[in-house]
Amino acid sequence: MFKIPDHQVAGHQASNGMMGPVVDDSGLFFKPLQKDERGSKEVAFYESLASNIDVPDKIRAYFPTFHGTQLIPASDGSGLHPHLVLQDLVSSYKNPSIMDIKIGSRTWYPQASEEYIQRCFKKDRETSSLALGFRLSGLQVHVSKEAGYWKPDRKCFQNSSAEIVKNVLKKFVSSNISADSDAGDLDFDCAFAPSVYGGSNGILAQLLELKSWFEDQKFYHFYSCSVLMVWDKEPNAAAAIKLVDFAHVVDSKGAIDHNFLGGLCSLIKFISEILTDPHACPNNLALIAIRTAMAIALIGEPEY
Numbered sequence: 001m002f003k004i005p006d007h008q009v010a011g012h013q014a015s016n017g018m019m020g021p022v023v024d025d026s027g028l029f030f031k032p033l034q035k036d037e038r039g040s041k042e043v044a045f046y047e048s049l050a051s052n053i054d055v056p057d058k059i060r061a062y063f064p065t066f067h068g069t070q071l072i073p074a075s076d077g078s079g080l081h082p083h084l085v086l087q088d089l090v091s092s093y094k095n096p097s098i099m100d101i102k103i104g105s106r107t108w109y110p111q112a113s114e115e116y117i118q119r120c121f122k123k124d125r126e127t128s129s130l131a132l133g134f135r136l137s138g139l140q141v142h143v144s145k146e147a148g149y150w151k152p153d154r155k156c157f158q159n160s161s162a163e164i165v166k167n168v169l170k171k172f173v174s175s176n177i178s179a180d181s182d183a184g185d186l187d188f189d190c191a192f193a194p195s196v197y198g199g200s201n202g203i204l205a206q207l208l209e210l211k212s213w214f215e216d217q218k219f220y221h222f223y224s225c226s227v228l229m230v231w232d233k234e235p236n237a238a239a240a241i242k243l244v245d246f247a248h249v250v251d252s253k254g255a256i257d258h259n260f261l262g263g264l265c266s267l268i269k270f271i272s273e274i275l276t277d278p279h280a281c282p283n284n285l286a287l288i289a290i291r292t293a294m295a296i297a298l299i300g301e302p303e304y
Contacts, residue, residue, distance in 0.1 A: 002030065004075060007090050009138030009151070010100035010226065019076040022083075027091040029064070030072055030083040038247035042084065043069060045220070045246040052219060059213045062206070062243050064089060089242050093232040095142040099172055100226050100244075103263040105133045107224040109248045120224070128165055133263035136165060137226060141172055142233065147179045156182075166270055172229075173197060173274075190274065196231045196239045198275050203229055206241045207268050214261045221257045223248040227267065 002022040021031045033039030046066040049055060065087035074081040090096045107129060108120035127135040140151040150171075157168050167186065171177050175191040197203050207227075225246060231239035 001025075002072065002075075005029070005088075007096055007098055007140065009098050009140050010102075010154070019074050019078065019081070022072075022075050023088050023091070027088045028067065029086045029088040030070070031086060032074060033069065033082045033084060034247060039082070041249065042247040045249045046084070048220075054219070055217075056213070058209065062210055062241065064242060064244065089228060089240075089244070090230055093230060093237055094234045095145075096230050096232050097139075097141045097172065099139040099169075099229045100137040101134050101229065101267060102129065102137045102224065102226045103134050103267070104223060104225070104259045105130050105263060106259055107248075109221070109223040109250050111250065112248075128160055128162070129263075132162060132165060133266035134227075136160075136168060139168070139172060141174075141177060143177060143179050150177050150179050150181050152181070162270075166274065169270055170274055173231075192231070192233075193274055197271050201238060203231075203239050203241055204268065204271050204275065207264065207271065210241070210243075211261065211264050211268060214257060214264060216256075218252045218254050218256060221250050221252050221255075222246070222260045223250070225249070225260065227264075 001024055003024075005021055005023050008021065019032050021029060023029050033043065049060070049063060050066055067085040067087075069082050070085050071080045072083050073079065090098065105124065106120070107124055108117045112120075124130045129135045136154075136157050138154050140149045142149055157164060160168070167188065170188045170190050170193070171181065173190055173192040173196045174188040176187060176189045181187075195202070199205065222243070225248070226244050228242045228244050229239070230242070231237065
């Protein structure tokens with residue numbers, strides 16, 4: 001009935017005797033509750049979100065559907081353990097390309113212990129979090145049925161420069177990568193950027209809608225929370241973003257969450273530049289074709 005997820009790219013994974021999430025065949029994702037206060041805080045957040053009538057439905061759709069908690073066998077064989085029961089965000093995708101992006105220049109919350117704060121601050125400083133306002137926590141890109149997925153080791157891009165982070169975001173929507181690509185390779189075509197990042201329902205439009213809410217919402221402050229980006233080459237598999245990981249959400253006390261909002265704005269800037277800079281993806285024939293078509297529509301066919 002339960003199995004280890006095939007497409008988890010970040011977080012605590014069920015392997016080497018470690019407890020991690022499991023999924024079933026009905027589209028549910030079972031996340032083990034952490035035994036300290038983080039588990040109860042994540043349940044409390046989901047319950048608060050479910051009962052908060054001031055959160056618009058269009059924003060609520062960016063969160064996994066919450067189905068309560070359940071005692072099920074732990075993945076490490078240690079017996080029954082309480083799990084969050086959530087929507088499996090990738091169950092409707094055949095070959096999902098996924099990126100987990102931890103948002104915010106700081107991932108520690110004010111009420112945390114000094115030891116925890118120092119541990120988070122060290123990682124924020126050593127990765128791109130402090131410099132860019134976000135860091136790439138994990139990703140996979142479907143290459144082909146034969147080659148499988150490009151799934152680089154997390155450590156190869158978490159402490160990367162802005163240039164390498166942007167290149168990884170480009171490779172995420174490219175058609176010419178291989179399963180053994182290097183995160184620093186400059187060979188990419190961004191062929192899927194217009195359909196995945198662009199458009200009225202693309203990832204950029206969704207991020208902008210989320211940003212608009214964060215500019216006003218004063219309910220929660222989200223620390224160590226991630227934006228999950230998902231898309232599939234299959235027809236009718238729309239690109240989507242979801243917010244995940246809420247063990248460190250705290251009451252906003254009437255203040256805007258500038259930490260999360262700032263990281264979200266930084267990510268939006270990176271993706272906007274990929275879509276609008278003609279030099280961002282030098283091999284992107286799709287964008288060239290779109291610009292050519294627009295030019296012809298405006299000035300007519302060239303005369304030779």
